[in-house]
Structure formats: C-alpha cells, structure tokens
Amino acid sequence: MGALDGRVAVITGAGRGIGREHALLFAAEGARVVVNDLGGDEAGAGADTSPAQEVVDAIRAAGGEAIANHDDVADWDGARRLVQSAVDTFGDLHVLVNNAGILRDRMLVNMTEDDWDDVVRVHLKGHFAPTRWAAVYWRDQAKSGRRVNASIINTSSTSGLFGNIGQSNYGAAKSGIASMTIINQMELGRYGVRVNAIAPAARTRLTMTIPGAPTAQPTVDPNDFDAGDPANISPFVAYLATEKCPIEGRIFFVRGGRVSLFQPWAIVDDIEHETMWTVSELENQAARFMATKFNLRNPFPKIAST
Template sequence: MGALDGRVAIITGAGRGIGREHALLFASEGAAVVVNDLGGGQDGSGADATPAQQVVEEIRAAGGQAVANGDDITDAEGAQRLIQTALDEFGELNVLVNNAGILRDRTLVNMSDEEWDAVIRVHLRGHFMPLRAAARYWKDAHKAGRAPRGSVINTASTSGLFGNIGQGNYGAAKSGIASLTTIAQLELERFGVRVNAICPTARTRLTENVLVAGKDGGFDADDPANISPFVAYLGTADCPIAGRTFYVHGGAVHLFQPWALIDKIETDHRWTVEELQKEAPRLAETPFNLGIPWA
C-alpha cells in the first residue's frame, strides 16, 4: 500500500529536476500522475516534449500510472486542458503541485522589461492559472457532494522570503506565490482543499553552478530527491497541514512564520514629521530574527 494510493496528481515542470523527482515518488506511492512540462530551457525559451514523456515511460516501466502533458501553464486554456487531462485519463484530480519555473537573473538597474515579465509570468501566473482551474473543479465537486480532498503544493523560494541580489523578478514572483498560498487557503478551505507551499534548496539546472554534487559518498543534502517526500506527504488525503510555507533542504523541514508585527511607535494624535524624526529612528534598529538556516 502506498501513501498516495488512489490519488491523482498533476505536477508541473515535472520533466526534470525537482519536479521529476516529485513525479517518480508520487507514482511509487500509488498516485496516478500527469507529468506536465513544456520542455523549455532554464530561461524559458524553446519547447521539447521529450523530458515529460521520458518521465512517463520511467513511471510506467516501474508499474505506475502516468501521462504526459505539454500545455503552457501560463495560458488559461492550457491550464484548463491540463486539469482536463487528469479528469479524462484518471477520472479525478486530488493533488496539484505547482513546480515549473525559470530564471532570468539580473540586477534591477540592468534588468529588461522582458526579463521581468517572463519570470513573473512563468512563476506567478504559472501558479495562478492551474490553481484557479483546479479550484473551480474542486468547488463544483464540493457542491455536487463529492470530496476529492484536494491538496495544492506551491513552490516559493527563499530568494523571495529572505531576498537575494540579482533576483528581483524571481524573488518578487516567489514572495507573491507565498502570499497566494495564504489567500488560497483562506478561500478554498470551505471546499475541503488544503494549500501549502515549499521553498526548496536542491541541485537542479537552475542551481547547478552553485550546488555541486559531493564526492564523499555520504548523504547528499542537495539531491533534489530529498524534497519530494515532504511534498508527497502534503499531498496525502489525511495530511492535517494547511496554509503553511516550509523551507526544505536535505533532511530538514523548516516552518516559516509569516509576516508579523514585532515593534511599534504610537501616539494618541496624528503624528507630525518632527515627532517622527525623533521617535521613528529606533525602528531601524529593531532586530529581525529571520532564522536563516545557513546564516
């Protein structure tokens, strides 16, 4: 018996890297998987159906159920076709893993309009479109008296929640995804849907220049396969976690605390600029305990 027996999952960006590992593990745990991947380069250019189909063939060779899908998840009609693929092939949709992403790193003063728009489109719009299509299906299922026990796992990043030089476009999109996760949970819980997000650190095409494979034969903390077990757990029917964002790396799962009020200045009348010049500077000295694991 697998932890995901009977569950139907869509995983975007599942042709390579972390998404591929998600698809393989989900299938090994009994899920039927829609492997979505446009097959573009790490900057989003081009298209190639081969990676998604190869993952499907690998899953089927191991006795699992999978089908490839090459729709553009940033397109409303493409996202709807993606959801429909799961329904047509497997008769249900239980899990949506939004994982697809690209990079166009550049400092703000050097970033082009196209570099900004492309990253925001693939990450933020590419999360919204499948999420909206899945949410509409789950809303209708709930109204019809069915309970697919939907689960959404979004992919945010510490580049957004902690910040990273040269990734204003990527970080802004990823912070937006974390906020979208919080709001989607508030809206969709009435339909029996859980929405969570992860911020993974692993070696992929997007990070291979930074995270190099170790040679000592020990535990490889940067192996992308380390991320997938927690994602699979979040996708199980009875997982109680909802509306949370996690940092996942190696064998560690860290829970983020969302934005919180930690200090204030206050008066019983409207502030004057002169008063603020006297009182507000101490807010610049309030320490933040971000809990950055690698700090």
C-alpha cells in the first residue's frame, strides 16, 4: 500500500529537478500523475516535450500510471487543459503541485521589463491559473454533494521570504506565492481543499545559476547523505498531499532532512499617539524601529536558494 494510493496528482515543472523527483515519488506511492513540463530552458526560452515524457516513461516502467502534459501553466486556457487532462484521463483530481519556474537574475538597475514580466508570469500567474481551474473543479464537486479531500502544494522560495540580491523579480513572485497560499486556504477550506507551500533548497539547474552559487555538481561520497539532492524535498510534499494530512495554510522551508515552519508577517513593535502624529514627533519616536532585531533564522544569509 502506498501513501498516495487512489490519489490523482498534477505536478507542474515535473520534467526536471525537484518536480521530477516529486512525480517519481508520487507514482511510487501509488498516485496517478500528470507530468507537466513545457520543456523550456532555465530562462524560459524554447520548448521540448522529451523531459516530461521521459519521466512518464520511467514511471510506467516501474509499474505506475502517468501521462505527459506540455501546456504553459501561465496560459489561461493551457492551465484549464492541464487540470482537465487529469479528470479526463484518470477520472478525478486530488492534488495540485505548483512547481514550474524560471530564472532571469539581474540587479535592479540592469533588469529589463521582459525580465520582470516573464519571471512574474511563470511563477505567480503559473501558480494562479492552475490553482484557479482546480479550485473551480473542487468547488463544483463540493456543491454537488461530493466529499472533497484535496491538496494544493505551492512552491515559494527563501529568495522571496528572506530576500536575495539580484532576484527582485523572482523574489517578488515567490513572496506573492506565499501570500496567495494563505489567502487561498481562507477561501478554499470550506470546499475541502488544503493549501500549503514549501520553500525548497536543493541543487538544481536553476539554483546553480544563482549569483554566487556553485556552478558545478559537488562530489558526494555514495555513503554520505547528500543534503542538496532534490529528491530530499519530495517526501514532505507527498505527505502534504496525503488524504489524512491535517496541515493547511502553512509555509515550510525544506532542505535535506530538515523541515522548518515559517511564521507569516507579524507585528513585533509599535509606537502609538493619542492623535495624529507630527513629523517632528515621529523623528523622536520612529527611529527606534531600526533598532528592532528580527530573529529570521535565515539558513542562507548571503545566498538564498530556490
């Protein structure tokens, strides 16, 4: 018996890296999987059907069930087709893992409009569009009287939650995904949908392009635990996708064997006046905010990771 027996899952960006590991583990745990990947390069250029199909072939060779989908997750109709492909092929949908992404790292003064638009489109709209169509499907099921036990797992990043130089576009999209996760849980919980997000840290073709990151695969002794292996991320994602998982509306950092819970935005200090402040009064009182120390526990104080 697998932990995901009977579950139907759509996983975006599943042709390579972390998404590929998600798809392989989900299938090994009994899920029927729609492997979505447009097949573009790290910056989002081009298209190639072979990565998604290769994952499907590996799943089928191991005795699992999967189909490939090559729709653009940030395209409105493409996202609808993606969700519908799961229902048409496997008869239902229980899990959506939003994982697809690209990078266009630039310092702000060098960033082009296309650098901004393309990254925000793939990440933020690429989470929104599939989520929207899946949510409509689950809402209609709930309203028709069917019991829904569904899970959405989004992919945020420490680059958004902590910040990282050279990633204004990527970080803005990833922090937006974290906020969207919390709001979507507020809206979709009534229909039987759980929404969570992870900020994974692993060695992938994307993270190896981040400024300051290693550009070559490290040599790891086969007998040692490789904390950077993208396969380490997938067990927690699979757990969030299980039918009995109670977790909802949370964001987690996941790396190696470590899972950490983020605290969302919280008020940690304030100043108050009985009437409207004057600028001179604020000059005397508000500067203290710069002395407030945040215990962020950032695991990447210099280099944030996908």
